[in-house]
Amino acid sequence: MSVKFSLENYTFEEVKKLDKNKTIIMFPIGPLEAHGPHLPLDVDIRGAEITVELASKQLEEYGYSIVSLPVLPYCIADAAHSFEGTISISENTMLNLLRDIITSVVSHGFNNIVIFCHHLEPKNTDVLNIIEKEFNLSKEANVLVSKAIEKSISCNKNILDGEFPLLDMHAGEVETSLFLWKFPNRVKGNYSELTPKWINLIKQFANGANDFETAGANNCYLGDPAKASAEKGRILYEKQAKILTEEVYYFMKSDEAI
Numbered sequence: 001m002s003v004k005f006s007l008e009n010y011t012f013e014e015v016k017k018l019d020k021n022k023t024i025i026m027f028p029i030g031p032l033e034a035h036g037p038h039l040p041l042d043v044d045i046r047g048a049e050i051t052v053e054l055a056s057k058q059l060e061e062y063g064y065s066i067v068s069l070p071v072l073p074y075c076i077a078d079a080a081h082s083f084e085g086t087i088s089i090s091e092n093t094m095l096n097l098l099r100d101i102i103t104s105v106v107s108h109g110f111n112n113i114v115i116f117c118h119h120l121e122p123k124n125t126d127v128l129n130i131i132e133k134e135f136n137l138s139k140e141a142n143v144l145v146s147k148a149i150e151k152s153i154s155c156n157k158n159i160l161d162g163e164f165p166l167l168d169m170h171a172g173e174v175e176t177s178l179f180l181w182k183f184p185n186r187v188k189g190n191y192s193e194l195t196p197k198w199i200n201l202i203k204q205f206a207n208g209a210n211d212f213e214t215a216g217a218n219n220c221y222l223g224d225p226a227k228a229s230a231e232k233g234r235i236l237y238e239k240q241a242k243i244l245t246e247e248v249y250y251f252m253k254s255d256e257a258i
Contacts, residue, residue: 005056005068018065020109024248026068027101028052030118031075034083036171036221038191041085043175045071047237048118050182051148054241055116059248067110072101075117076124079211080170083220091127098131106141114248116146120169122205144251148244152236155243159235162224164198170212172197172223174236181233196224 005026007015028051030044049071056066074097077088089097102113113135115128128145135143157165162173179187199222204215212220 005053005066007067007069010067015067015108018067020111022063023065023067023110023112024059024252025105025110025113026052026056026066027072027105027113027115028068028118029072029075029115031077032073032085032087033077033119034080034086034220035175036191036194036225037219038188038194038221038225039171039176039179040186042073043171043179044118045073046182047175047178048116050178050237051118051241051244052116054238055244055248058241058245062249064252069101069105072097075119076121076127077119078123079121080220082211082213091123094124094127095130098127099134102131102135102141102143110141112142112252114144114146114244114251116148116244118149120149142251144247146244146247148240148247151243152240155239156236159232159239160224161227162196167198167200168223169201170217170223171221172225173227173232174223176225176228177230177233178237179233180228180230181237184230191225191228194219194221194225196226197222 028048030048032041033044034041035043052068056068059066074087074089076091076094077086080086081088105113117124117128132143132145135141153166156174160168160173162168168174176187176191197217197219199216201215201222209215
């Protein structure tokens with residue numbers, strides 16, 4: 001994350017001087033999670049960080065002060081937990097952790113908080129939606145849980161070259177492209193030799209699968225990593241960041257914003 005936007009680079013006096021009504025607290029989340037044999041465990045961490053940074057630069061142009069919390073590297077990641085290195089936490093732990101972090105942020109006068117999670121596991125998304133509802137109903141803070149990733153999926157089909165782009169859901173063409181763009185030296189050379197893995201996770205989970213392995217993704221990737229490129233990574237994530245920017249802009253313009 002850019003020094004410019006990172007909360008950890010402020011002094012307490014600098015934080016105190018911020019215009020709280022015009023400051024948006026960005027809260028990126030992404031678990032430490034297995035992403036195939038070709039990508040490191042921090043794909044979702046870096047994906048959250050990069051998307052939030054790109055969106056923060058755009059939001060500044062609208063006159064908002066953007067401050068980002070450090071990426072929270074833990075959430076519910078049960079789907080990949082059978083793969084070594086993945087860290088998952090329980091639903092109760094996730095709920096209490098988010099409540100405590102947001103409550104602490106609010107205690108310093110910040111009212112507008114945007115959660116961007118680079119991880120679409122349904123149980124995790126359910127917890128985020130509970131948190132959003134709790135804080136907005138209590139009027140304690142105005143919280144937005146971004147749906148930028150979900151919204152970007154339909155757009156991605158016009159950019160991706162894999163046979164079934166809507167099924168490119170994990171460590172496939174999209175996320176491999178991100179790392180080829182931003183961290184090319186961290187992508188293992190075998191990515192270009194990986195065969196496509198097309199699995200409809202929704203159907204597999206409905207039929208009784210409870211993680212990637214039982215769904216058939218025995219190497220923890222879904223999609224076509226071999227079709228990835230750095231240029232696609234740039235296009236995909238700039239588009240995703242634009243969607244996040246638009247979400248936040250309308251969130252702040254709504255009558256509900258505090």
